[in-house]
Amino acid sequence: MFGFLKEKLKKSVSRLTKKVKERPAKKLEEKKPRVAKPKAVKPKIKKPAKRVRPKKAEKEIVKERPVEAEIHEEVKEEPAKVEIPEEPVEEVPEAPPEEEKKPGFLERLRGIKEVVAEKKLTDKDIDSFFAESGTDLLQANIALEAVDHMRDSMKKELAGKKIRRRGAEQFITKALEDSLFGLVNQGSVNLEKIIKDAKKQGRSACLVFLGYNGSGKTTSVGKIARYLMDKGYKPVLAAGDTFRAASIEQLEHHGNKLGVRVIKHGYGADSAAVVFDARKFADANRYDAVLADTAGRTHTDKNLMDELKKVVRVNKPDLKVLVLDSLTGNDAVEQAKTFHEAVGVDCVIMAKIDVNEKGGSILSVSYAIKKPILFLGTGQEYGDLKKFNPGRFVKELLE
Numbered sequence: 001m002f003g004f005l006k007e008k009l010k011k012s013v014s015r016l017t018k019k020v021k022e023r024p025a026k027k028l029e030e031k032k033p034r035v036a037k038p039k040a041v042k043p044k045i046k047k048p049a050k051r052v053r054p055k056k057a058e059k060e061i062v063k064e065r066p067v068e069a070e071i072h073e074e075v076k077e078e079p080a081k082v083e084i085p086e087e088p089v090e091e092v093p094e095a096p097p098e099e100e101k102k103p104g105f106l107e108r109l110r111g112i113k114e115v116v117a118e119k120k121l122t123d124k125d126i127d128s129f130f131a132e133s134g135t136d137l138l139q140a141n142i143a144l145e146a147v148d149h150m151r152d153s154m155k156k157e158l159a160g161k162k163i164r165r166r167g168a169e170q171f172i173t174k175a176l177e178d179s180l181f182g183l184v185n186q187g188s189v190n191l192e193k194i195i196k197d198a199k200k201q202g203r204s205a206c207l208v209f210l211g212y213n214g215s216g217k218t219t220s221v222g223k224i225a226r227y228l229m230d231k232g233y234k235p236v237l238a239a240g241d242t243f244r245a246a247s248i249e250q251l252e253h254h255g256n257k258l259g260v261r262v263i264k265h266g267y268g269a270d271s272a273a274v275v276f277d278a279r280k281f282a283d284a285n286r287y288d289a290v291l292a293d294t295a296g297r298t299h300t301d302k303n304l305m306d307e308l309k310k311v312v313r314v315n316k317p318d319l320k321v322l323v324l325d326s327l328t329g330n331d332a333v334e335q336a337k338t339f340h341e342a343v344g345v346d347c348v349i350m351a352k353i354d355v356n357e358k359g360g361s362i363l364s365v366s367y368a369i370k371k372p373i374l375f376l377g378t379g380q381e382y383g384d385l386k387k388f389n390p391g392r393f394v395k396e397l398l399e
């Protein structure tokens, strides 16, 4: 599942890790020549050869030198050459005293190690990473606005922080995980609490399922009916799709298989009235929940959109569940916005994730309308319904 998305995310992590692991470029052209010039012959007695200490500018260059092999090279540096006069000279020890030599060396070593071991990513680094990775993320159906959110979140997490090169991959994976979590962590819906609260008011809870044609609404009604029955609740189904051919029979088929009552009118009947009747029946017979199927529609179906608004206006559902076909990719975001603007969506079921390799729409949809995903549809059987857990979902994507 989501192989394509996982692969793109993995690629993104290694791309950004590479940016951290890049060693700073050597500034060879600024380096001063290492070999000291021979000094003029003057003293009779040979003084200890002075160690050539790097000047300030040179020190900085040395600091940026990345590999330890080169540090040894620095220490082995030849002492300044001195012309030896012919007369015998008094022997003087060559090396300067240890105390003088050590601090300089260690200080420099520490400096070099720091530069080698850590790197600070800048806002610009993150921008250039997204310029490179953006297409991959879009290809995996993550919407543009979701990618923008990821970029801001990654900047907050990474820019300006010293990142140890050694643990860079984990650090970046964590930042990416947080940014993805920010997309899908849009609150939660407690279905059982909704039912219990309605019961306290002496009525059944009303759930209306909406979405495009073929997105998986009727199948999801059947799945949720089974889910509630498994928890001991008594649902009733409302055949609110009075528009599509065979839609009522399809719902009745589920009702028969599950042993659940279906309230129906005929084709062409007022959908709002069907749901209203189902609620009356449920309230009178102490059912816990009405699960109302509706006709599939798009924003261009003005009449059907108006009909849906009426269903909502008349029945004031406790939960408006948008069912999206996750395979529709980026279009799922547009669908979510359309329905949210028209009637206000409370939560989402993402259907058909069992046949979806991209998965980016799951990351984008709830961010786009700031509503939680309640379930994932994982197949065509009643049991193929998985409670959506944002944290676990994101972790699994990056495993």
Ligand SMILES: Nc1nc2c(ncn2[C@@H]2O[C@H](COP(=O)(O)OP(=O)(O)O)[C@@H](O)[C@H]2O)c(=O)[nH]1
Pocket (backbone or CB within 6 Å): 211, 212, 213, 214, 215, 216, 217, 218, 219, 220, 296, 351, 352, 353, 354, 355, 376, 377, 378, 379, 380, 384
């Ligand atoms: N693989 C898979 N197929 C699904 C899933 N949910 C629904 N379907 C199938 O999608 C098709 C359309 O589903 P349906 O419930 O009739 O969509 P509706 O028009 O929105 O009511 C049917 O063939 C379903 O079996 C799912 O989670 N996984």
Ligand SMILES: [Mg+2]
Pocket (backbone or CB within 6 Å): 214, 217, 218, 219, 241, 247, 293, 294, 296
């Ligand atoms: Mg249907």
